[in-house]
Every structure is written in C-alpha cells, then in structure tokens.
Amino acid sequence: MSVVDEQPAGVRAATDPPARAGLVLGVACLCQLMVVLDISVVNVALPRIGADLGFAPGSLSWVVNAYTLVFGGLLLLGGRIADLVGHRRTLVVALAAFGLASVLGGLATTPGELIAARGGQGLAAAVLAPVTLTVILVTFPEGPARRRAIAVWSMVAAAGSAFGVLLSGVLTEYLDWRWVLFVNVPIVAAALPLALAGVRDLRRPSAGRLDVVGAVLATASMTLLVLATVYAGEHGWSGTTTLVGLIGSVVTAAGFAYWELRVASQPLVRFGIFRVRTVWVADLIVVFIGAATLGGFYFASLFLQEVLHYSPVKAGAAFLPFCFGIVVGSFTSAKLAARFGNRVLLSVGSLLGAAGMLGFSLLDTGSTFWSFLVPSLVASVGIGACMVANTAMGTSGVAPQEAGLVSGLLNTSRQVGASVALAVLTTVAVSTIHHDSSLKALSRGYSHAFAVAGSFVLVAALVAVLFVPGRPKAVAAD
Numbered sequence: 001m002s003v004v005d006e007q008p009a010g011v012r013a014a015t016d017p018p019a020r021a022g023l024v025l026g027v028a029c030l031c032q033l034m035v036v037l038d039i040s041v042v043n044v045a046l047p048r049i050g051a052d053l054g055f056a057p058g059s060l061s062w063v064v065n066a067y068t069l070v071f072g073g074l075l076l077l078g079g080r081i082a083d084l085v086g087h088r089r090t091l092v093v094a095l096a097a098f099g100l101a102s103v104l105g106g107l108a109t110t111p112g113e114l115i116a117a118r119g120g121q122g123l124a125a126a127v128l129a130p131v132t133l134t135v136i137l138v139t140f141p142e143g144p145a146r147r148r149a150i151a152v153w154s155m156v157a158a159a160g161s162a163f164g165v166l167l168s169g170v171l172t173e174y175l176d177w178r179w180v181l182f183v184n185v186p187i188v189a190a191a192l193p194l195a196l197a198g199v200r201d202l203r204r205p206s207a208g209r210l211d212v213v214g215a216v217l218a219t220a221s222m223t224l225l226v227l228a229t230v231y232a233g234e235h236g237w238s239g240t241t242t243l244v245g246l247i248g249s250v251v252t253a254a255g256f257a258y259w260e261l262r263v264a265s266q267p268l269v270r271f272g273i274f275r276v277r278t279v280w281v282a283d284l285i286v287v288f289i290g291a292a293t294l295g296g297f298y299f300a301s302l303f304l305q306e307v308l309h310y311s312p313v314k315a316g317a318a319f320l321p322f323c324f325g326i327v328v329g330s331f332t333s334a335k336l337a338a339r340f341g342n343r344v345l346l347s348v349g350s351l352l353g354a355a356g357m358l359g360f361s362l363l364d365t366g367s368t369f370w371s372f373l374v375p376s377l378v379a380s381v382g383i384g385a386c387m388v389a390n391t392a393m394g395t396s397g398v399a400p401q402e403a404g405l406v407s408g409l410l411n412t413s414r415q416v417g418a419s420v421a422l423a424v425l426t427t428v429a430v431s432t433i434h435h436d437s438s439l440k441a442l443s444r445g446y447s448h449a450f451a452v453a454g455s456f457v458l459v460a461a462l463v464a465v466l467f468v469p470g471r472p473k474a475v476a477a478d
Contacts, residue, residue, distance in 0.1 A: 220248075
C-alpha cells in the first residue's frame, strides 16, 4: 500500500486559493493572536489585579489557571465541533463569545467574577485555536501556498506570547490592568466582519453527531491532567490533589481510548489517523517544543524582573528580539524545508532552540541585556522555523473533513506539553531555591529551569532525527 493510500480519504482543498484567501488568513491570525495573548498578557498585571479586587493569598494564580484549565481541557472537543457545525459559524460564535467574556472580565468587581470570565475566555479559545488552523487547511491547497499561510499563522502564534508580556507591561503601567482584557474588544471588532466576509465553508459540515461520551471522557482527562499539573507546580507532586488528578486523568484517558476504539459508532477521534506517521510525529514534537517555549517565556520574564530588576515595560521590551527571531525563522522555513526537507529543518531548528535555552541557563546576577539577547535570537529563530515546518508536516495529506481533528490534536499536544512542563520547571526552580530568596538563589533556580527547558527541545530534535520522514527520492522518467 502506498503512502497516499494510507492517508484519510476525502476531497482535498481546491488547487488554487480562493480570492478571499487573504481575508481568511487575516481572520485566522487575528484570532490566534488573541488566543495566545491571553495566555501571557495577564502575568505582569497580576499584582495590581490582586490588590484591586482583594484576592486572598494563594488564589491569584487562578486568574491564569482558569483560562489554561478550560482551554487545555476542551481543545480536542473544539476542533471536532468545527467539523460538525461548520467552520464559519463556529468561528463567528467563538469570536463573539471571546469578546463578551473579555468585556465581563474587564468589568469584574470581585475575584469570582474575574475568574469566571477568564474561564469563559478559555472556553472560546478552545474553539478558536483549532478552527483558525482548520480554515487555513481547507482554504489553501497543499504546497507552497499552504506553507506560506502556515508560516504567517505560526509566526503569530509563537510571537504573540512574547508580545503579550510587552503589552501587559505597557497597559498595566500606563493605563489600567482592566485593559489587558479590554484590549481583546477591538481585535474582535476587526475580526468579526472579516470572518463574515471572507470565511466560507468549502464543503458541507460532516454528517453525523457529536460523540458525547467521548467528548466528556476526553475533556475530563485533559482537565484533570492540567489541573493536577497546575496544582503540582504550586504545591508539589506528592500532594493528594496532584496524585488524585493524575490517576483520574489516566483512568479517564483509558476509558476514552476504549470507548473510541470499541464502542463509539462515530468517534470523536478516529485513531486510524495516527497510522499517518507525520501526524503522530508532529504531535509528539510539538509537545516538547511547546513545553520549552511557554516555560522559557515564563522564567525569562521572572528573571528579568526579579533578578535584573527590570520594570514591566522594560522586561516586555526585552522580548522584542525574540519576536524578531520568530519572524525570521517562520518566513525562512518554507524555502529551507523545500530545499533540505522537514527532517533536516526540524533537527537543526530544534538544536538551535535547545542551544538558545541552554544559553539562558548561563545567565546570572551580573548578566546584561546583551547576555540575554544572544540566546533570545538563537532560540527564537530555531523555534520559529520548527513550528512552521512541524505544523505543515503534521497537516499534510489530511482530508478537509478531518482538518478540525488534526488541528485539535496539534493544539492539544502543544497545550499539554506547555501545562505539564510549566509545573515541572516550577518544581525544578523551587527545589533549587528552597527558602533562600537571595538574588543568587533565584538566579540559580531559574538557570536550572532553563536547562531543563533546553533538554525538552533536545528531545524534539531526537524525535525529528529518528522519525520524521526523509525527502522522497526523485523517480527517473521512463
């Protein structure tokens, strides 16, 4: 059986992008920017949020966790909903819901109101994240056009987190913390008319119904996993809540696999999709790259503010070179992949990303901005190239009716890797620091966290070398 025969059957995207392709890409990028911004944009504002709304000690982290918990738990379901309901309708409703939740969060007067609004944002984001990639896959034909579109989308996804730190500092320092939520309103206002004008369902939504039992089991497993790792990052891995959450996640995941394989007539996840090697390899690689990226942003922000005593705005500005490197890596990846193949690009890009993260681990209390700049550029160029090549590889040869599934799997893998890694890296840093709050202890703890983040990207490089398909050999003409 040929490789083509192993791929899911179905009608592929048109051979040429439609005239509205530019609008579709613009909508997808605006939505993805908003989703990734809201993962990081509240971080710098947390102290003022806590003081203004009267958060109890230890509860402020739920301003972040409420978003990531719902987002990570519902990603897989969000991707499937788009396939069943229709991409245009799903995108418009999710956009409106995100804007409404953002307004309610900005107007919150109690901790409970803000946490509920953040959960609402996470729910809308769990639908937006996979559907933005899905509309790209069904709009742009496989080949150079799709690679260029994915390059732009991936650049926005990767650079948005870094830009979120800068934006959070500026809004908090010069306006008010509420603007880290209100800032989504103009983005939604710009994206909604573009979505209505540009996004079309190029095929009818999939016939069938949502696998409710599978959706409940998958959501429960993901939510328990994220909840357990969030708790572990704050209280350690041996706590009862952490262990119960991890065990519950494993049990519900096993139940989900059994239901999908043995019982469900219309499964949420067609496990046969993993017979396509590029799908499972791309999912595995993005787990480790996503882990290192989010962990790197988090600890770099802490290092700049707590060790080097940067202001929020200055710390955010220090991430601009990282954004520049992401742009360079993203836009050069398509040509490099065409010339050298995905295996070479992913391997070399991962090694660059790992070198940059390990370079961060060399920072100390005497470091300067220039010491921070070099590893930022090295890591960002490598990671930017990897994200584009990996996304293009993982979505190649996928039928339109399964585009939402593959998008959901990629986004779920990235979020799982990021959530678990952040807990692991926090544990590493805290175990190094112990009760010593001196600058040297903080610097040493963050250094160890960066070293572990670098090891994650090295694992991604190893996976690329071992499992990414090589370039097919040219067949001589008869």
